[in-house]
Amino acid sequence: MKILVGIKRVVDYNVRVRVLNDGSGVDTDGVKMSVNPFDEIALEEALRIKEAGNAEEVIVVSAGGDECQQQLRTGLAMGADRAIQIQTSESLQPLSVARALLKIIEREQPGLVILGKQAIDGDNSQTGQMLAALWDRPQATFASKMVLNGDTATITREVDAGLETIEVDLPAVVTVDLRMNEPRFVKLPDIMKAKRKPLDVISLGDLGVSVDGNLKIHHFAPPPQRQKGIMVEDTAQLVQELKNRGLI
Amino acid sequence: MNPKMDVAAIWKQKCPGLMVSTEAPILESHGQDWTRFTTPAPAAVVFPDSSEQVCALVQVAAGAGLALVPSGGRTGLSGGAVAAHGETVVSFDRMRKVLDFNSIDRSVTVEAGVVTATVQALARQNGLYYPVSFASEGSSQIGGNIATNAGGIRVLKYGLTRDRVAGLKVVTGRGELLDLNRGLVKNASGYDLRHLFIASEGTLGLIVEATLNLASPPLPSKVLLLGLESMDSLMKVFDSLRASLELSAFEFFTDRALHHVCRANALPAPFDTTCPLYVITEFDCPDEQAEETVMERFEYCSEQGWLLDGVISQNERQIRELWRYREGISESISHFPPYKNDLSVRVSAVPEFLQRLDGLMQKICPDFEVVWYGHIGDGNLHMNILKPVDLSLDDFESRSHEISERTYALTEQIGGSISAEHGIGMLKQPWLGRTRSGAEIKFMQQIKAVFDPAGIFNPGKLLP
Ligand SMILES: Cc1cc2nc3c(=O)[nH]c(=O)nc-3n(C[C@H](O)[C@H](O)[C@H](O)COP(=O)(O)OP(=O)(O)OC[C@H]3O[C@@H](n4cnc5c(N)ncnc54)[C@H](O)[C@@H]3O)c2cc1C
Numbered sequence: 001m002k003i004l005v006g007i008k009r010v011v012d013y014n015v016r017v018r019v020l021n022d023g024s025g026v027d028t029d030g031v032k033m034s035v036n037p038f039d040e041i042a043l044e045e046a047l048r049i050k051e052a053g054n055a056e057e058v059i060v061v062s063a064g065g066d067e068c069q070q071q072l073r074t075g076l077a078m079g080a081d082r083a084i085q086i087q088t089s090e091s092l093q094p095l096s097v098a099r100a101l102l103k104i105i106e107r108e109q110p111g112l113v114i115l116g117k118q119a120i121d122g123d124n125s126q127t128g129q130m131l132a133a134l135w136d137r138p139q140a141t142f143a144s145k146m147v148l149n150g151d152t153a154t155i156t157r158e159v160d161a162g163l164e165t166i167e168v169d170l171p172a173v174v175t176v177d178l179r180m181n182e183p184r185f186v187k188l189p190d191i192m193k194a195k196r197k198p199l200d201v202i203s204l205g206d207l208g209v210s211v212d213g214n215l216k217i218h219h220f221a222p223p224p225q226r227q228k229g230i231m232v233e234d235t236a237q238l239v240q241e242l243k244n245r246g247l248i
Numbered sequence: 249m250n251p252k253m254d255v256a257a258i259w260k261q262k263c264p265g266l267m268v269s270t271e272a273p274i275l276e277s278h279g280q281d282w283t284r285f286t287t288p289a290p291a292a293v294v295f296p297d298s299s300e301q302v303c304a305l306v307q308v309a310a311g312a313g314l315a316l317v318p319s320g321g322r323t324g325l326s327g328g329a330v331a332a333h334g335e336t337v338v339s340f341d342r343m344r345k346v347l348d349f350n351s352i353d354r355s356v357t358v359e360a361g362v363v364t365a366t367v368q369a370l371a372r373q374n375g376l377y378y379p380v381s382f383a384s385e386g387s388s389q390i391g392g393n394i395a396t397n398a399g400g401i402r403v404l405k406y407g408l409t410r411d412r413v414a415g416l417k418v419v420t421g422r423g424e425l426l427d428l429n430r431g432l433v434k435n436a437s438g439y440d441l442r443h444l445f446i447a448s449e450g451t452l453g454l455i456v457e458a459t460l461n462l463a464s465p466p467l468p469s470k471v472l473l474l475g476l477e478s479m480d481s482l483m484k485v486f487d488s489l490r491a492s493l494e495l496s497a498f499e500f501f502t503d504r505a506l507h508h509v510c511r512a513n514a515l516p517a518p519f520d521t522t523c524p525l526y527v528i529t530e531f532d533c534p535d536e537q538a539e540e541t542v543m544e545r546f547e548y549c550s551e552q553g554w555l556l557d558g559v560i561s562q563n564e565r566q567i568r569e570l571w572r573y574r575e576g577i578s579e580s581i582s583h584f585p586p587y588k589n590d591l592s593v594r595v596s597a598v599p600e601f602l603q604r605l606d607g608l609m610q611k612i613c614p615d616f617e618v619v620w621y622g623h624i625g626d627g628n629l630h631m632n633i634l635k636p637v638d639l640s641l642d643d644f645e646s647r648s649h650e651i652s653e654r655t656y657a658l659t660e661q662i663g664g665s666i667s668a669e670h671g672i673g674m675l676k677q678p679w680l681g682r683t684r685s686g687a688e689i690k691f692m693q694q695i696k697a698v699f700d701p702a703g704i705f706n707p708g709k710l711l712p
Binding site: 031189 | 557560
């Protein structure tokens with residue numbers, strides 16, 4: 001079985017994101033970029049499945065400009081066998097990404113597709129669901145545990161009310177949550193080896209996918225600044241301050 | 249009359265408004281630092297909340313001949329803040345005000361009791377950086393950091409606490425308040441008394457306020473955890489990396505240290521290859537160029553046979569995870585307890601020193617487990633000798649003394665120091681002469697007599 005894993009290049013989780021002064025986007029100049037943390041977990045899970053002898057090949061795929069090759073190389077260094085870049089300079093929305101991934105699926109015929117439950121930049125949480133619908137295969141979203149049993153998989157999902165366990169037929173799309181695993185460190189010798197692993201570049205156009213622009217982001221703004229708190233001496237002052245603000 | 253009551257009564261009578269405690273749990277908690285070789289027995293703990301109160305209490309102490317033990321976050325590792333003989337502990341727990349932040353001077357002025365991590369957070373909030381950093385930064389205080397000239401893991405790039413202190417307010421043994429250097433960058437007007445108080449370990453005066461320089465925020469960085477064969481190859485790797493990368497930290501530890509930190513924190517080994525030595529190093533990595541350089545260096549060092557294995561952080565979370573392997577060591581062995589040695593030699597002398605020291609340990613204490621780690625990029629080795637479970641604390645202490653004797657003799661031969669950054673305090677006091685000449689010690693005693701004529705500050709610490 002082949003496993004296909006989606007990887008997105010995003011601003012590092014720990015970087016304090018700054019909105020550009022003109023509101024046209026987010027400042028990424030000199031900002032640390034990383035693999036979307038959920039995708040890293042997705043890849044870790046795929047690698048564990050392969051290491052347990054339940055898959056032969058792990059393929060990482062990313063859609064974006066040539067910068068995203070850096071994140072694909074990271075995926076290769078973690079242990080993926082090969083990488084595919086879907087090359088485009090456009091900024092893509094989930095539907096376009098799902099369409100492009102479907103094309104890759106048609107070429108590669110994976111037995112399992114693992115994605116992050118969302119990317120931490122847009123927080124859309126749509127690609128996996130859309131992909132499953134386009135592919136007409138089962139989806140198991142927000143997975144925190146996955147057990148493969150031949151041509152089905154038992155998946156534990158993190159839902160609002162607690163945990164839900166479902167069984168899906170394979171192939172399927174699984175999107176993973178934070179608690180699924182702890183991704184490994186990348187070994188330096190593996191980074192060297194990763195340089196020699198295949199990284200294919202296919203343009204979005206060649207896949208026959210067009211970018212649809214039915215959603216445009218007009219303006220970015222930082223959240224309103226929180227007012228500084230004050231310390232009160234005693235309850236009497238607390239009550240007074242609340243009164244002053246018309247809160248009681 | 250109970251002498252403890254006596255001392256407390258003096259404080260209550262002569263310093264109205266000063267918070268005084270004689271409660272047993274407070275006497276115990278505030279009568280000791282991180283070391284566990286002495287039973288705390290202060291007469292009282294006082295908690296001044298202003299410089300004025302500090303001046304007043306020092307005058308009272310000088311008049312009544314009461315010994316004072318300055319006490320910060322009590323994370324010290326040399327017994328500097330230990331009160332075992334009926335002294336009064338002066339705690340700075342109530343002097344925690346941030347007094348000023350100045351973006352043009354890039355400085356922050358704080359009371360002595362402000363916690364190190366608070367200054368770090370304050371700097372970060374203002375787009376700047378306070379680089380003095382180590383595992384106890386969440387508890388240690390600025391006053392304690394200055395009194396010990398604390399170092400930590402960023403000394404390689406940013407220097408010690410001394411390099412951060414732009415101004416200092418201290419109360420001398422006469423109860424005078426000195427305002428030293430007032431935050432000036434340049435000040436060529438005579439003796440810089442500020443520097444005498446830095447690393448004075450509470451023996452010259454009480455630090456009440458400090459102005460600290462902040463640095464530019466660090467560039468994006470990456471962390472390498474490397475496995476190595478020997479100390480010789482470690483120094484070569486250090487040399488090779490430093491030649492082409494801006495290193496902000498270069499720390500080493502042994503496989504035993506890794507064993508303890510992994511066990512205490514349920515951490516997996518960072519990689520499968522087991523190695524005798526490990527290095528954790530952080531370097532500026534603003535662009536792909538730096539990333540390529542580090543790979544080139546890794547390839548080169550591996551080809552030379554210096555490196556056995558290694559991992560590199562991919563994001564900020566992994567940076568923190570990798571640091572846990574180093575930062576958690578001290579805590580993971582603290583329950584034994586360890587006999588800690590904080591040795592310093594010239595960086596170039598590290599391999600020879602370590603080799604001879606290791607040989608010495610195998611000869612004189614083959615029955616003890618020795619855990620090594622340290623700020624190797626600064627020539628600073630932490631040698632921790634663990635108490636075997638079935639040996640009593642007393643016996644362990646006397647064996648440790650023997651070991652110190654031999655260790656410090658070797659340190660002296662190599663021209664090193666018996667304390668790199670933890671201070672002499674009480675624990676290393678008998679061996680000060682191994683690191684300072686008789687003439688130097690005499691000058692230090694004379695300096696102490698000038699600032700503390702009544703000899704009330706931290707008697708028995710640092711100086712004989
Ligand atoms: C896990 C761990 C890791 C550590 N790592 C490092 C490290 O990497 N580098 C390093 O340098 N240290 C390290 N230390 C040692 C310790 O944290 C530092 O020495 C720290 O600076 C002590 O600060 P403190 O406020 O806890 O001082 P305390 O322990 O309370 O006191 C230390 C000394 O300063 C004096 N003092 C305290 N406050 C004042 C004051 N206001 N005026 C005058 N004298 C005062 C005391 O009398 C005493 O002599 C470590 C300690 C621990 C427990």
